[in-house]
Amino acid sequence: MMPSSAETSAPADTDRLREALIHQLRDLDALRSAEVERAFRTVPRHLFIPEATVEDAYQAERAEVTVRDPGGRALSSVSAARIQAFMLEQADVHPGMRVLEIGSGGYNAALIAELVGERGKVVSVDIDSAVVERARNLLDLAGYDLVETRTADGDAGVTELAPFDRIIVTVEAAELAPAWVDQLAKDGRIVVPLRFRGLTRSVAFRRDGELMASRDYEVCGFVSMRGEGAVPQQLVVLRDGPDEAERVGLRGEEGVLLDGPGLRTAFNSPRVEAWSGLTIGPGESYGDLELWLATVLDDHALLAATREARDRGLVASWSAMGVSTLLDGSSFAYLAIRPTTTERTAFEFGAIGHGPRAHQAAEQLAEAIAEWGRDHCGETAEFAAYPAGAEVASGPTTRVLDRPRSRLSISWPGGPS
Ligand SMILES: C[S@@+](CC[C@H](N)C(=O)[O-])C[C@H]1O[C@@H](n2cnc3c(N)ncnc32)[C@H](O)[C@@H]1O
Incomplete structure (x- = not known):
């Protein structure tokens, strides 16, 4: 059997790779304290991933x-x-x-x-x-x-x-x-x-x-x-086709009635667009925008597509993790971006709609995006977990979610406290 590269790498190589990882984690703002940095410097990560090459073991995102x-x-x-x-x-x-x-x-x-x-x-x-x-x-x-x-x-x-x-x-x-x-x-x-x-x-x-x-x-x-x-989630395949690699689907809360056949038909209908006026620079985080959308939209799911499906333009989505999606019966609209400069230094958020109510869904999503940009960008949401049966007030900026053994709320400033 060939020795793995973990066995053949000299300690100096792994020390160097570990330092490079620490630098990268600092740059990504994932490592912030001296204590966690010391732990990352001390523990030989490659020894815990013998399945990978030493170089891969020290990749920050892998x-x-x-x-x-x-x-x-x-x-x-x-x-x-x-x-x-x-x-x-x-x-x-x-x-x-x-x-x-x-x-x-x-x-x-x-x-x-x-x-x-x-x-x-x-x-x-x-x-x-x-x-x-x-x-x-x-x-x-x-x-x-x-x-x-x-x-x-x-x-x-x-x-x-x-x-x-x-x-x-x-x-x-x-x-x-x-x-x-x-x-x-x-x-x-x-x-x-x-x-x-x-x-x-x-x-x-x-x-x-x-x-x-x-x-x-x-x-x-x-x-x-x-x-x-384990709490199941609901998955609706919008497209699987002959090629497994070109999959597009929606994932959402179990219990929300997703109209699978209707949504699949919608996906095959022409796209409509609506734009919000809210822009973002390359590499800037928009995680809070999605959290906002998941709070304020009555029905929210995630549209996820494989790289092949994205590369082929089957969806106008750029994200490997998926994008926020508004559901409206057998219509839906998902978060999209378009460059606003030819050098691609800024991007505008908007919505791509499908289905009989594509226009309304896309306009509603674009308005929710614009509202976040206007009134809530820079704010921090609050998560709270309550015992089952607890009284929890919902409101325009507070979403309450029922779980089998508890209740969960997500609130933005301005909602009931
Ligand atoms: C992402 S891995 C853990 C990563 C690990 N902490 C590390 O050092 O990187 C998630 C693990 O959770 C385990 N898991 C899933 N359900 C679990 C449960 N109910 N109780 C304990 N472990 C569970 C899976 O078997 C899997 O090994």
Whole structure:
């Protein structure tokens, strides 16, 4: 067998690659503190991704998928370093803390072990025994034998080791599991990739009286939670055709009645456009615009398309992660951009509509975009998680979402508090 490049690389190469990664993570504003930087400098990331070349192991944006289901869908991965860095910054882990990681890979647990030090405790739980076995072996090889690993459904937390100062969930969840809230220390924090209305944000929740609240969130993407806490989402394929690679689909909340046949017919009808007047520079973040749209639109989903479908112009979408979409029965309109200068130094947001009500849908979406630009750009939204059955006021700038065991709200300033 050929030796992997992890075995053949000289330590100086991996040190250099690790420093380059740290620079990149700083530039991306994912690494912000000296403590998290020290952890990234100390833990040899390539030892935790033997499946990849050493160079690939140190790519900031690259996740390594380690388990797929028979259909090819990712079930487990070592997350991209950029996401791990900002989630650890959100978690604000200190020496001596007790931390529960839900979803194992090895590397992130080793970073947390560096942050909590010898007086602290790290336990990492995964529902998949093969993932735990892989993580255990790699943690031992890299010298992190004090990290505890367990095979279990993380939805239940780990009662016998609670309370935890930090719970870091590294799998996409539709709600805060009640066990996480129960097992959290008084001043604790839960960082979780929360999925709602087709979008995902890593949200750092803290206790606020009876509820959990947050104004700290970042755009992210993760594999979906399995087990007790799995909440299905609805997927409507708008186009699959003979070539699997050219797929276009909508993903949204389970429970919203999506008219699949109607939406597919709409997708095959001509496009209409509406533009908002709101512009953005290249590389600027528009994550809050999508969060705003997911809050104020009555029916919101995400339109996602493969690279091939985007390259062939089947959708006027530029985003690999998908774009905010307004649903209106069997019509829909999705977020689009167009360059406003020939040098492509600025872009205008707008909407592409399809279906019998394409014009109305596109105009409504363009108006919601313009409203954000006029009145809410630069504001921070607030996430709140309440126990099931709690009274939560909704309003024009507050969306309340019902989950199986809780209620979730997203509010912008100006809404009811
Ligand atoms: C993105 S990976 C974890 C990445 C890892 N923390 C790292 O070091 O990069 C997500 C993991 O969550 C696991 N998972 C899914 N549902 C789970 C559940 N209910 N409880 C615990 N783990 C779960 C999957 O098996 C998968 O291994």
